[in-house]
Amino acid sequence: MKFQVLFFGATADAVGSRELVLDVEDGATAKFLIERLSKDHPSLANHKLLFAVNEEYSDGDAILNDGDEIAVFTAVSGG
Amino acid sequence: MKFQVLFFGATADAVGSRELVLDVEDGATAKFLIERLSKDHPSLANHKLLFAVNEEYSDGDAILNDGDEIAVFTAVSGG
Amino acid sequence: MDSNTDFTELTTHPIDITSVARRVVPPECGATVTLDGYARRFTKDKATGEVRETEYLVYEAYEPMALKEMEKLIGQAKREFEIANVGIVHRLGKLEIGETSVVISVASPHRRAAFAACEWLIKELKKTVPIWKKEVFADGEVWVEGEA
Amino acid sequence: MDSNTDFTELTTHPIDITSVARRVVPPECGATVTLDGYARRFTKDKATGEVRETEYLVYEAYEPMALKEMEKLIGQAKREFEIANVGIVHRLGKLEIGETSVVISVASPHRRAAFAACEWLIKELKKTVPIWKKEVFADGEVWVEGEA
Numbered sequence: 206m207k208f209q210v211l212f213f214g215a216t217a218d219a220v221g222s223r224e225l226v227l228d229v230e231d232g233a234t235a236k237f238l239i240e241r242l243s244k245d246h247p248s249l250a251n252h253k254l255l256f257a258v259n260e261e262y263s264d265g266d267a268i269l270n271d272g273d274e275i276a277v278f279t280a281v282s283g284g
Numbered sequence: 285m286k287f288q289v290l291f292f293g294a295t296a297d298a299v300g301s302r303e304l305v306l307d308v309e310d311g312a313t314a315k316f317l318i319e320r321l322s323k324d325h326p327s328l329a330n331h332k333l334l335f336a337v338n339e340e341y342s343d344g345d346a347i348l349n350d351g352d353e354i355a356v357f358t359a360v361s362g363g
Numbered sequence: 364m365d366s367n368t369d370f371t372e373l374t375t376h377p378i379d380i381t382s383v384a385r386r387v388v389p390p391e392c393g394a395t396v397t398l399d400g401y402a403r404r405f406t407k408d409k410a411t412g413e414v415r416e417t418e419y420l421v422y423e424a425y426e427p428m429a430l431k432e433m434e435k436l437i438g439q440a441k442r443e444f445e446i447a448n449v450g451i452v453h454r455l456g457k458l459e460i461g462e463t464s465v466v467i468s469v470a471s472p473h474r475r476a477a478f479a480a481c482e483w484l485i486k487e488l489k490k491t492v493p494i495w496k497k498e499v500f501a502d503g504e505v506w507v508e509g510e511a
Numbered sequence: 512m513d514s515n516t517d518f519t520e521l522t523t524h525p526i527d528i529t530s531v532a533r534r535v536v537p538p539e540c541g542a543t544v545t546l547d548g549y550a551r552r553f554t555k556d557k558a559t560g561e562v563r564e565t566e567y568l569v570y571e572a573y574e575p576m577a578l579k580e581m582e583k584l585i586g587q588a589k590r591e592f593e594i595a596n597v598g599i600v601h602r603l604g605k606l607e608i609g610e611t612s613v614v615i616s617v618a619s620p621h622r623r624a625a626f627a628a629c630e631w632l633i634k635e636l637k638k639t640v641p642i643w644k645k646e647v648f649a650d651g652e653v654w655v656e657g658e659a
Contacts, residue, residue: 211573213641214571215654257573260579280656282642283640292424337492339428357493359509360489360491363464380531380545389650390608398543401541478544482626486622
């Protein structure tokens, strides 16, 4: 299964990229995805992470579907 | 004793003037002043009137001093 | 006035909300709350319930006293709320429908105080500041009398 | 959106408060409450209490989701408060100190609801709308992480 994964602000800095396409096995969750990313980008673990799936907030346990757009970011600080 | 009396909005319309100089006996109050004015301008009595003496709110019973600036107006409606 | 960024103004010119809001900003604050009141097209007669269409408004003030009363309100607001600066500008003369009649901007370190103070200031201004509004209709006009 | 005078925008250009406040005005309302947030010069580090001087800010958004979340907030505000129209504009990119980062304008027939809704909207925006702020200091920079 392929996903587009978007990063913003602190997570984009940690990953060194604003967008990755990842290929993972069926049944993977957003949390699983982050665990895999954290191996290559350990500073991700310094942040409390939030997830969105297809532009909606999601907890990290939702099972992903092929083609989902995932976003991984820290608690928002707009305003 | 001479006073300058100022009128605004509805009271200026009722009196037909924005400013009058009135001459009354010592010890006169703002209410007394209005009673005198109401004889010539009876429509003043259609309004609940407020008073200011020297740019400060005052009740109508305060005794006026020579040279005071009196203002007579209806409840305010700015904003 | 406690601070020289507080201000009160009466003007016969159109009021620019942005410039009022910007004049109250001190460097240690992050938010300004602004009340923008304007001439509405439709008003309901309180006695009859009838809705009338206003053509334009005229505001008139006892100018020196109005400025004093606005300054008193600012002083009182700064004692009662944790706010930094306040600006109040009221328009006078003829206003077309939709034009701004009054702007009150309050800057404070914490948003909550700015909201509370701004709401208090407009409520008090409508009760105490000697300014009067005339509503002009197609078939007549009336000086609005407040409830104080 | 229930009404086509509600609006949400993300922009890299300076925000004009007046034009935001004016776009929400319906003819039956007489007041608009506007929250204007801006880049402050001094910020206190929540952990250390140390006050730092910011040189400038950078805001970044997950743009389509940020617009959706702002629209959700407007929908919810219009269900919970008696308000007519809401406009929310958030600035993105680099902001100099003192520049407006966000404007929320709420028009309502009764002032009280506009104050309450505007205060609720900025509180919720800071919790849910995916926008991030980077503070840049003379000696470093930090992406601010919210409390949600």
